[in-house]
Amino acid sequence: MSGNDLKAELIAAVESAYQNGEKLRIRGSGSKFFFGNPVVATPLDVSAHSGVLSYEPAELVITARAGTRLSEVTNLLAESRQILGFEPPWFGEEATIGGTVACGLSGSRRPFAGSVRDFVLGINCINGKGEYLSFGGQVIKNVAGYDVSRLMVGALGALGVVCEVSLKVLPQPEVETTRVLEFDDEAARTEMIRLNCLPLPLSGLSYHQGLLRIRLSGTENGVRAAEKQIGGELDHEGDVYWQDLKEQKLNFFFRNQSLWRLSVAATAPALNLDGDCLLDWCGALRWVYTDDSPDAVFAAANSMGGHATLFKADSGWPQGRFSELEEPAKSIHSRIKSAFDPKGILNPGILYEYC
Amino acid sequence: MKFAARKTQSGSELATELRAIVGSDAVLTDAVSLRPFECDGLTAYRELPLMVVLPASISQIQAVMKACSRRQVPVVTRGAGTGLSGGALPISNGVLLSLTRLNSILQIDADARTARVQPGVTNLSISEAVQHLGLYYAPDPSSQIACSIGGNVAENSGGVHCLKYGLTVHNILQLKVVTVDGELMTVGSESLDSPGFDLLALMTGSEGMLGVVVEILVKLLPIPPVAQVVMASFNDVEQAGDAVATVIGAGILPAGLEMMDSYAISAVEDFVHAGYPKDAAAILLCELDGTIEEVEDQIEKVEELFRTGGATGTWVAKDAESRDRFWSGRKAAFPAVGRISPDYYCIDGTIPRRELGKVLVRTAQLSEEFGLRVANVFHAGDGNLHPLILYDANNKGELEKTEELGNQILELCVQVGGTVTGEHGVGVEKLRPMCLQFEDAVLEQFHRLKAALDPDTLMNPGKAVPTLARCAEFGAMHVHQGQLPHSDLERF
Numbered sequence: 128m129s130g131n132d133l134k135a136e137l138i139a140a141v142e143s144a145y146q147n148g149e150k151l152r153i154r155g156s157g158s159k160f161f162f163g164n165p166v167v168a169t170p171l172d173v174s175a176h177s178g179v180l181s182y183e184p185a186e187l188v189i190t191a192r193a194g195t196r197l198s199e200v201t202n203l204l205a206e207s208r209q210i211l212g213f214e215p216p217w218f219g220e221e222a223t224i225g226g227t228v229a230c231g232l233s234g235s236r237r238p239f240a241g242s243v244r245d246f247v248l249g250i251n252c253i254n255g256k257g258e259y260l261s262f263g264g265q266v267i268k269n270v271a272g273y274d275v276s277r278l279m280v281g282a283l284g285a286l287g288v289v290c291e292v293s294l295k296v297l298p299q300p301e302v303e304t305t306r307v308l309e310f311d312d313e314a315a316r317t318e319m320i321r322l323n324c325l326p327l328p329l330s331g332l333s334y335h336q337g338l339l340r341i342r343l344s345g346t347e348n349g350v351r352a353a354e355k356q357i358g359g360e361l362d363h364e365g366d367v368y369w370q371d372l373k374e375q376k377l378n379f380f381f382r383n384q385s386l387w388r389l390s391v392a393a394t395a396p397a398l399n400l401d402g403d404c405l406l407d408w409c410g411a412l413r414w415v416y417t418d419d420s421p422d423a424v425f426a427a428a429n430s431m432g433g434h435a436t437l438f439k440a441d442s443g444w445p446q447g448r449f450s451e452l453e454e455p456a457k458s459i460h461s462r463i464k465s466a467f468d469p470k471g472i473l474n475p476g477i478l479y480e481y482c
Numbered sequence: 483m484k485f486a487a488r489k490t491q492s493g494s495e496l497a498t499e500l501r502a503i504v505g506s507d508a509v510l511t512d513a514v515s516l517r518p519f520e521c522d523g524l525t526a527y528r529e530l531p532l533m534v535v536l537p538a539s540i541s542q543i544q545a546v547m548k549a550c551s552r553r554q555v556p557v558v559t560r561g562a563g564t565g566l567s568g569g570a571l572p573i574s575n576g577v578l579l580s581l582t583r584l585n586s587i588l589q590i591d592a593d594a595r596t597a598r599v600q601p602g603v604t605n606l607s608i609s610e611a612v613q614h615l616g617l618y619y620a621p622d623p624s625s626q627i628a629c630s631i632g633g634n635v636a637e638n639s640g641g642v643h644c645l646k647y648g649l650t651v652h653n654i655l656q657l658k659v660v661t662v663d664g665e666l667m668t669v670g671s672e673s674l675d676s677p678g679f680d681l682l683a684l685m686t687g688s689e690g691m692l693g694v695v696v697e698i699l700v701k702l703l704p705i706p707p708v709a710q711v712v713m714a715s716f717n718d719v720e721q722a723g724d725a726v727a728t729v730i731g732a733g734i735l736p737a738g739l740e741m742m743d744s745y746a747i748s749a750v751e752d753f754v755h756a757g758y759p760k761d762a763a764a765i766l767l768c769e770l771d772g773t774i775e776e777v778e779d780q781i782e783k784v785e786e787l788f789r790t791g792g793a794t795g796t797w798v799a800k801d802a803e804s805r806d807r808f809w810s811g812r813k814a815a816f817p818a819v820g821r822i823s824p825d826y827y828c829i830d831g832t833i834p835r836r837e838l839g840k841v842l843v844r845t846a847q848l849s850e851e852f853g854l855r856v857a858n859v860f861h862a863g864d865g866n867l868h869p870l871i872l873y874d875a876n877n878k879g880e881l882e883k884t885e886e887l888g889n890q891i892l893e894l895c896v897q898v899g900g901t902v903t904g905e906h907g908v909g910v911e912k913l914r915p916m917c918l919q920f921e922d923a924v925l926e927q928f929h930r931l932k933a934a935l936d937p938d939t940l941m942n943p944g945k946a947v948p949t950l951a952r953c954a955e956f957g958a959m960h961v962h963q964g965q966l967p968h969s970d971l972e973r974f
Contacts, residue, residue: 185727186834186865208733237674244680245652258923266832267645267864268904270638270687271912271919272947273928274651277683286679298733301779320593324616326704326773349776392672394594411674432672449677455665460678462934467927478678 130178130192134259134290140171141288141472142257150472153284155194155226158219161439162230163283163477164446173225176290181265184209188248188265190293193225200224204296212240212297216373225289231281234373235331235342238323238393238408244280246295252279252287255468265293278463284474285482286467300344303330305365306357308339312397315339319409320394327353331369332409335379342369372407379405379414385441387415387424391433398427414438425450449478457481493532496553500535500577503545508583510534519578522563522570523625526827526881527910531558531572538583540658540666540696547694548664550577556940557662559690561601561633564625566828567909569637569689569945576943579694581632587611588697594672595702596655601632601695605639608700617702620647623905624813635695638687640905642738642812643769645863647703649905651686658697659685662936672699684931689907690942692935706771709737710781711799711808714788715762719743720839722764725791726862727835729768732787734780738769739863740812743842746819746857746870747811753818756811759795766793766862767808815859816870823855823872827884830912831895832866832904844894845869852887854880866904867895893918908946917953925950 144151150168154160157174177194184207191200197217204210214234215227228250233242249263263269263276279286310318315334322329322341328349331342341357342365343350354361362368371377380386389398393411398404402417411433417424421437428435434450452460457479464471464482493511501509510516511533520528532555537543550557556576563570572578585602592615597608605626609618622641623629629639635657640649647653656670670682685692716722722741729736742750744763751758758765766788770780785796799805811818819826833841842858849856855872869891873884892902892915902908902915916925928947932939948956 183834183836185731186836187730188834207731231675231680241648241652242675244683245648254927258927260924260927261921262924264899264901266834266900266904268640268649268832268861268866269901270649270905270907271901271903271916272908272924273692273931274638274683274687275927275931277651278680280680280683281675282679298730298735301733324592324595324704326616326706328773328776345772346776346779348779349773352773352775390671390673390675392594394591408674434671434673434675434677436677452678455661455667456669456678456681459661459667459681459935463679463931466930466934482679 130195131175132178132192133176137171137173137176137288137290138253138257138259141253141255144169144472145255145257145470148470148472150475153229153288153474155223156196156219156221158217158222159226159230159232164448166474166477168475171288173288173290174221174223179203180291187267187296188293189296190265190291191224192291193223193289195224197222197224197227205299208299209296210299211246211294213237213243213246214373215243216375218374224292228280228292229282229284229289235333235369235407238332238411239329240297244277247276247280247292248295249293250276250279250289251291252289254287255470255473259290260287263293267295283477285464285477286473288473300330301346302350303342303344303366304350304354305331305362305368306341306343306354306359307362308341308359309337310334310339311337316396316406316410322357323393323409327356333372333405333407334410335405340365340368379403382416383441384416385437385444386439387417388436388438389413389415389424389428389433391428391431395431395433398431400424400427421447446476446480452479496549496555497533499549500533500546503549504535504537504542508536508538519560519563519572519580522560522565522568524566524568524571524909524911526875527568527571529572529574531578532575534578534580536580536583540660543579543660543694543696544664544666546577546579547660547662551663551940554938554940556943558942559636559694561630561636562604562628564629565633565637565907565909566830567903567907567911569907569909569942571910573943581630584696590615592617596672596699597702598697598699599631600697601630601635603631605629605631605634612702613705616705618705619700620653620703621650624816631698631700632695635686635698636688636690637905637907640866642740642861644861645739646735646737651683653701654682654686654698655701656699657682657685657695659693660696661693662938662941667693670699687907689909689946691932691946692941706773708774708777709769709771709805710777711805712768712781712784712788713758713797713799713808714766714768714793715759715795716764716766716792717762717794718792719764719842721792722766723835723838723862725766725788725793728787728791729784730863732783734770734784736768736784736863737771738767740767741765741860741862742812742815743858745855746815746859749818749822749857750811750815753821754810754814756807758811762794767812812859819857819870819872824874824876827871827873827888828906829867829869829871829888829891830903830906831892831900832864833895833898833900835862835865837898837900841867841894841898845891848887848890852883854884854887861904864904865900889915910945913948913952914956916948917956922950925953
């Protein structure tokens with residue numbers, strides 16, 4: 128298989144940074160560089176450490192170096208009619224698989240198929256001492272040792288430099304279609320919850336400004352039967368809608384304002400915030416533009432059993448982009464960080480000041 | 483020095499303190515009362531704890547943990563005790579914390595498709611409690627009648643439907659955990675993700691080493707309207723393995739896909755008469771579920787793929803009755819083997835499916851070399867192999883020989899790119915093959931991670947992750963063929 132093996136160079140770079148106490152900012156292609164608290168440190172570029180290492184469609188597993196482009200992975204899987212089940216947002220043509228795992232973001236399929244962490248089987252990474260460590264493996268069922276692979280997902284590189292990733296993949300659905308129905312805000316949330324409790328081949332439930340979109344994925348007859356049951360109109364532009372939602376290219380996302388991501392219970396009522404809100408994940412994910420204060424946004428998420436993230440900040444935003452943790456989780460985060468990165472050199476402060 | 487202090491400490495002071503917390507009937511100290519707790523499902527390992535404590539609330543658990551922490555007394559948490567790796571094996575100078583009294587389903591939210599449950603609730607009773615709502619809890623370990631959801635979380639339990647529906651980690655949303663020093667921590671949330679590190683994933687499958695799981699919010703799924711099973715027989719085990727690959731390669735994700743070899747087939751057939759072809763070298767059971775239309779689309783396709791893949795016969799169970807009959811054999815595989823042998827030892831390695839032929843051939847060779855019979859049942863969809871080694875514990879040295887054979891099978895699983903445990907956990911049983919699977923630096927990282935949550939190694943010490951010293955010791959043991967004195971486990 129093609130690609131570049133920069134493992135030795137990356138280990139040497141982290142080792143030397145550990146010796147010198149030099150702080151590192153891990154970087155893939157930079158497509159999701161906006162995500163997380165700003166970190167000022169020496170760049171460590173992982174994007175050239177690339178290449179698919181193994182892929183066997185019948186095993187439903189792919190292993191690739193962190194810098195491998197999502198485009199390469201996606202195209203390779205498509206040849207065998209398989210997909211990444213968590214539908215990762217790219218946010219750039221050069222997006223890498225390592226960055227995808229480190230950021231832990233999943234697309235509209237997430238409530239139905241699972242999140243990126245659900246599909247991670249193994250991760251090889253370099254900890255803050257420059258040690259190269261292999262966690263998990265390439266098999267679907269594996270309970271040997273602590274599940275560090277999944278702990279790394281969404282840790283934004285704070286626990287280790289992700290170098291290799293093994294992911295479970297899924298068969299591409301035979302048929303995929305989108306129905307669109309008109310509802311007001313409250314009725315739409317009720318309808319999403321109702322549909323979500325039925326045995327339907329759902330793969331997307333999103334709502335914005337009067338339109339509820341329902342994506343169905345499955346076998347030909349399975350999808351046709353579900354279409355009849357659900358009603359509504361066929362959305363001829365359905366594929367484009369889900370793609371643009373995932374990549375934040377819908378008109379909704381073109382604003383000169385900070386974008387908030389609220390992850391809440393799907394059954395939560397309308398947010399008590401002024402502004403515009405788009406629902407994904409059957410209502411469990413809410414993209415929000417608001418003039419309300421950050422404290423009000425964090426409080427709103429908290430009151431609905433969830434949390435908020437300042438996803439894209441307008442310029443000059445300071446730290447504090449994630450909902451605060453409480454004790455004892457806070458101290459435990461700090462101690463876990465030290466267990467992997469004793470000198471705090473890997474993406475310091477990217478999640479919180481203490482990890 | 484700390485360990486010496488633990489040894490000499492009087493248990494009665496602690497018992498008095500704990501009785502004040504949980505009530506006098508909830509602290510057991512006499513040998514007769516302790517006896518039922520001496521082992522879990524892995525009965526080859528037994529040890530009496532210092533005492534058994536049976537708390538009835540989270541606040542009691544917090545107080546118990548505070549007391550034990552202050553006195554530096556180790557704690558082993560136990561659910562239903564059905565685990566197969568000795569994860570709940572007591573420690574002679576430690577408290578056995580039994581969570582069976584926390585057995586309530588606290589809340590069912592049909593709209594959110596969740597149930598909030600206490601750790602002592604059995605796996606199956608969750609599905610039973612929500613069945614009238616058209617919902618169920620997906621992970622179904624074979625012990626689901628008896629095993630507790632808290633134990634499922636500790637072991638990240640699976641079952642026969644993992645390929646499609648995932649393990650415990652994929653089916654829970656939130657945990658309440660009591661830390662070693664008695665603090666209450668919530669990990670995960672009612673939403674689909676949480677800020678910070680994924681402690682929910684870390685806690686799941688951590689075998690009681692990082693905290694006590696005291697409450698669980700599980701995810702429920704709509705019951706599929708239809709489930710049908712195709713059975714296929716093969717004259718060759720490898721051909722059956724290839725047929726599995728063909729089905730998955732064709733884009734079909736079965737709810738369950740199980741294989742049994744001829745030895746397991748005949749044991750089962752004699753026992754439950756499931757209608758399996760006794761002359762087959764292997765059979766496959768493939769369950770497809772979903773809406774009527776989805777299942778109809780796929781069932782014929784699977785049957786056709788099996789036929790072109792060399793199946794000597796295929797049978798479709800279209801109704802619940804015949805489906806149950808097909809499954810009855812697979813589900814009875816362990817007891818069926820138990821019927822023809824005084825004892826059996828279950829291995830839990832997972833392998834990349836492509837290596838199946840190689841692993842089965844080598845297993846058969848090892849079986850011959852050791853003079854011990856091996857029956858194979860296999861979660862073929864996800865590569866999780868359960869060779870059952872038949873032995874008689876009354877024959878001197880046969881258990882040791884069995885463990886050595888098991889160890890060599892697990893070595894083989896690691897060599898072909900697999901793992902030493904797919905769903906049963908490491909416990910005390912698989913410490914030795916863990917040394918084979920993980921490099922020293924990784925084991926040390928595991929220990930540093932444990933220390934971040936349990937700095938004094940009080941929670942289930944000596945389990946799940948071997949120390950480097952222990953691995954070195956195993957290296958020496960290898961020569962002497964497993965004369966492992968289990969009582970030294972507490973010396974960590």
